[in-house]
Amino acid sequence: MTVNRASAHYEGLGKEGRGSITTKSGVLDAQPYGFGTRFEGKPGTNPEELIAAAHAACFTMALSFGLSRAGYAAGTLDTSAEVTLEQQEGGFAVTKSALSLTARVEGIDAGEFARLAEEAEKNCPISKLLNCEITLEHSLES
Numbered sequence: 001m002t003v004n005r006a007s008a009h010y011e012g013l014g015k016e017g018r019g020s021i022t023t024k025s026g027v028l029d030a031q032p033y034g035f036g037t038r039f040e041g042k043p044g045t046n047p048e049e050l051i052a053a054a055h056a057a058c059f060t061m062a063l064s065f066g067l068s069r070a071g072y073a074a075g076t077l078d079t080s081a082e083v084t085l086e087q088q089e090g091g092f093a094v095t096k097s098a099l100s101l102t103a104r105v106e107g108i109d110a111g112e113f114a115r116l117a118e119e120a121e122k123n124c125p126i127s128k129l130l131n132c133e134i135t136l137e138h139s140l141e142s
Helices: 035-039 047-069 110-123 125-129
Strands: 006-011 018-023 031-033 075-088 091-105 133-140
Touching: 031 035, 047 075, 047 091, 047 110, 047 125, 091 110, 110 125, 110 133
Parallel strands: 091 133
Antiparallel strands: 006 018, 018 031, 075 091
């Protein structure tokens, strides 16, 4: 078992408030976030961007390990994730995480690749955490 930690600090309330996020590793150290970074494109990060990064990274690592277990030894995987935040009755909700994968894997056929990619999407820990629609688009380059 591993336990990771991050913290958020917020000063002020509502739109006027300003926050910062810090992670145990120090990769994020008082990284600014708030209404402006979430909805107005201002510099800094936001929770959905961090979820997108986590989902892309988790899925890509899960697929890498799945390919390795299946006997493939060389390749590259590039994944992006788009996380959708929508206003709903009673507030906001993350409703979708769309993964987009481009890969080059030596010796694999398209059917085997699709099977392993779909298995990784369903079984990566962040996919299991998210309670929203998750889509996967992939392409295998030769």
